[in-house]
Amino acid sequence: MLYQKQAFIVENKQIAPAVYKLKADIPGLAGHLKAGQFLHLRIGESYDPLLRRPFSVYKIENQKGNGRKLICIIYKVIGRGTKILSQKTKGELLNVLGPLGNGFDFIGTGLKNRPVFLVAGGMGVAPLFFLASMMIKKTKPDFKKNVIIFIGSPNRQELVLTKEFDELGFKIQLSTDDGSRGFKGYVCELLENYLKKKKVFPLRPYVYACGPNNMLKALDALAGKYRLDGQISVDKMMGCGVGACLGCVVKVKDNCNGQEAKYKRICKDGPVFKINEIIWED
Amino acid sequence: MNLTIRLNSNFKLKNPVTVASGTFGYAEEFKDFIDLNLLGAIFTKTITRFPKSGNPPPRLVETSSGMLNAIGLQNEGVEDFVKNKWPYLRKLGPKIIASISAINTEDFVYLARYLEDAGIEAVELNLSCPNVKYAVTCSRKKFIGNGNPIMFAQNAAATYNVIKAVRKKTDLFLITKLSPNVTDITAIARAAESAGTDALSLINTFFAMAIDIHTLRPKLANITGGLSGPAIKPLALRMVYEACRSVKIPVIGMGGIMNAADAVEFMLAGAKAVSIGTANFVNPHIAIDILYGIKKYLKEKRIDNINKIVGKIKLR
Numbered sequence: 061m062l063y064q065k066q067a068f069i070v071e072n073k074q075i076a077p078a079v080y081k082l083k084a085d086i087p088g089l090a091g092h093l094k095a096g097q098f099l100h101l102r103i104g105e106s107y108d109p110l111l112r113r114p115f116s117v118y119k120i121e122n123q124k125g126n127g128r129k130l131i132c133i134i135y136k137v138i139g140r141g142t143k144i145l146s147q148k149t150k151g152e153l154l155n156v157l158g159p160l161g162n163g164f165d166f167i168g169t170g171l172k173n174r175p176v177f178l179v180a181g182g183m184g185v186a187p188l189f190f191l192a193s194m195m196i197k198k199t200k201p202d203f204k205k206n207v208i209i210f211i212g213s214p215n216r217q218e219l220v221l222t223k224e225f226d227e228l229g230f231k232i233q234l235s236t237d238d239g240s241r242g243f244k245g246y247v248c249e250l251l252e253n254y255l256k257k258k259k260v261f262p263l264r265p266y267v268y269a270c271g272p273n274n275m276l277k278a279l280d281a282l283a284g285k286y287r288l289d290g291q292i293s294v295d296k297m298m299g300c301g302v303g304a305c306l307g308c309v310v311k312v313k314d315n316c317n318g319q320e321a322k323y324k325r326i327c328k329d330g331p332v333f334k335i336n337e338i339i340w341e342d
Numbered sequence: 343m344n345l346t347i348r349l350n351s352n353f354k355l356k357n358p359v360t361v362a363s364g365t366f367g368y369a370e371e372f373k374d375f376i377d378l379n380l381l382g383a384i385f386t387k388t389i390t391r392f393p394k395s396g397n398p399p400p401r402l403v404e405t406s407s408g409m410l411n412a413i414g415l416q417n418e419g420v421e422d423f424v425k426n427k428w429p430y431l432r433k434l435g436p437k438i439i440a441s442i443s444a445i446n447t448e449d450f451v452y453l454a455r456y457l458e459d460a461g462i463e464a465v466e467l468n469l470s471c472p473n474v475k476y477a478v479t480c481s482r483k484k485f486i487g488n489g490n491p492i493m494f495a496q497n498a499a500a501t502y503n504v505i506k507a508v509r510k511k512t513d514l515f516l517i518t519k520l521s522p523n524v525t526d527i528t529a530i531a532r533a534a535e536s537a538g539t540d541a542l543s544l545i546n547t548f549f550a551m552a553i554d555i556h557t558l559r560p561k562l563a564n565i566t567g568g569l570s571g572p573a574i575k576p577l578a579l580r581m582v583y584e585a586c587r588s589v590k591i592p593v594i595g596m597g598g599i600m601n602a603a604d605a606v607e608f609m610l611a612g613a614k615a616v617s618i619g620t621a622n623f624v625n626p627h628i629a630i631d632i633l634y635g636i637k638k639y640l641k642e643k644r645i646d647n648i649n650k651i652v653g654k655i656k657l658r
């Protein structure tokens with residue numbers, strides 16, 4: 061079931077130079093959300109910008125005192141829509157569609173004794189944090205031993221949620237493009253260094269990833285080289301968000317009976333796809 | 343209050359609010375957001391004879407108060423439609439209008455007959471998709487060299503011929519969808535009428551483009567696309583107005599309708615019904631909001647019958 065609801069903004073706070081955290085009370089929605097699913101937000105009443113904007117849920121938080129569940133997103137201001145969103149204040153309303161998309165498939169026992177890597181680029185940390193929190197709930201404490209969180213970002217200021225991952229007790233490796241913190245370079249280079257050094261690939265590592273398309277493309281290449289298995293969450297300009305307009309497609313390989321590749325919708329068939337399922341076109 | 347719209351003696355809509363082809367999928371996508379049974383009619387995404395994979399991405403760009411799309415008629419083909427989508431649609435209350443397209447007359451006829459055999463009552467001939475190449479044999483030379491795809495709806499004779507061919511072979515209620523990318527919409531509208539279409543729908547999207555000034559590349563992989571949304575409403579209204587004055591058959595008006603006032607404008611200009619397109623992406627519940635808004639308008643104006651506003655623009 062999908063819902064259209066009014067979200068009541070409880071907090072909209074800057075947490076890094078261009079990054080904000082928004083908490084909203086959206087009655088009746090929190091219980092239906094899975095890690096990797098997203099909300100489609102109408103930023104304002106105006107027709108310019110016209111379309112909704114998609115954001116992943118990163119956390120569901122219990123509001124102190126009243127037991128209400130708040131839905132949290134983090135977002136980076138990159139254009140007009142996110143700029144307007146960043147100016148919203150407590151008490152304002154946002155029209156929301158959700159939960160949309162199919163989310164990550166937590167394969168549970170399929171991960172037994174395998175190294176698990178969560179690989180995030182930029183705001184891609186958001187859905188992976190939700191996934192990590194859920195893993196904690198669904199697994200025994202020693203499961204964490206096998207998990208490493210790789211987070212990359214342009215610079216140290218925009219490395220967000222590292223403390224939260226730390227608090228959950230995960231091992232973390234960081235990279236920044238400018239070297240201001242952690243490894244200098246891309247997060248996939250950091251991951252490759254780790255794979256080369258540790259030679260864990262006989263243990264069939266499993267990856268959950270989210271980030272810019274270039275990062276996911278690089279990850280697909282690594283996956284081919286090191287026989288990684290896993291899931292990636294893809295970001296693309298989106299229209300309706302519900303599978304009708306066919307605007308946000310990616311080309312995917314069609315495994316069944318050798319048919320030719322076809323276009324699948326990020327919003328409805330994704331945003332999560334299998335590693336090396338996508339044929340990158342742009 | 344009477345909201346019933348009679349498009350001809352045996353084809354009527356329970357109200358004038360419909361949803362436009364390609365903006366509402368096959369309706370099921372919207373079932374959680376809206377009571378589909380309240381709609382006047384549902385136009386399906388355009389269906390072709392064989393599956394079509396569509397254009398490469400990016401297929402969609404937002405522009406000032408509008409958007410460009412170059413989907414390229416991605417669909418699973420008519421066989422899949424009848425097998426997998428029609429069973430859901432046929433159980434719904436509103437009239438279901440199957441939008442069809444082809445690059446030649448034979449396939450249009452094939453599609454119409456195939457759908458008629460499946461029990462469909464009405465089709466929309468999409469002669470006006472800006473994002474596919476049509477093989478219009480008639481007067482083709484005239485159009486070569488302008489860089490744009492050639493579409494049936496850009497040529498009166500081509501429009502006439504394809505409608506005539508379908509008309510001869512089926513008893514379906516036929517709606518013909520016209521393009522705004524023409525110098526004289528009335529010439530095309532009249533050609534369609536004389537070929538025997540039962541109604542017209544207009545407008546499809548405007549050829550348009552956008553360029554990324556940093557990469558220097560077009561923002562759409564297809565280079566050009568179709569502009570829709572509130573940005574095109576005044577342009578659409580003018581064309582619907584002119585088309586309505588040039589033919590006797592009913593016209594379904596669309597282009598940038600975002601609210602009830604927009605819808606009433608199209609009806610005052612002469613449209614018997616309206617289609618909601620891009621607005622469905624902004625608010626999946628909007629078609630019903632617009633229906634209620636129209637009712638409210640009629641009540642305020644003490645008008646008991648929706649038909650009394652059709653074409654009632656005062657010119658002096």
Ligand SMILES: Cc1cc2nc3c(=O)[nH]c(=O)nc-3n(C[C@H](O)[C@H](O)[C@H](O)COP(=O)(O)OP(=O)(O)OC[C@H]3O[C@@H](n4cnc5c(N)ncnc54)[C@H](O)[C@@H]3O)c2cc1C
Pocket residue numbers: 098109113114115116117133134135136137138139140141142143183186187294295296297298326331404
């Ligand atoms: C499923 C999904 C989940 C997402 N989750 C988050 C999240 O949790 N946090 C977050 O900060 N962002 C997230 N995004 C990206 C976010 O939706 C875009 O950053 C936002 O829509 C940009 O809107 P804008 O109006 O500010 O930018 P615009 O003014 O629309 O665009 C500015 C520039 O960014 C480009 N752009 C626009 N939309 C996107 C996009 N979706 N992806 C890449 N480039 C784009 C444009 O081409 C343009 O060059 C997600 C996207 C998807 C598809």
Ligand SMILES: Cc1cc2nc3c(=O)[nH]c(=O)nc-3n(C[C@H](O)[C@H](O)[C@H](O)COP(=O)(O)O)c2cc1C
Pocket residue numbers: 305306307362363364365387388411413415441468471519545546547569570571572574596597598599617618619620621
């Ligand atoms: C994403 C998208 C896909 C569309 N697909 C089709 C289509 O398959 N067939 C068709 O006849 N029109 C199609 N259209 C055109 C619409 O039906 C409508 O004519 C046009 O968008 C103008 O109305 P609007 O401004 O209210 O959207 C599409 C429009 C959009 C935005």
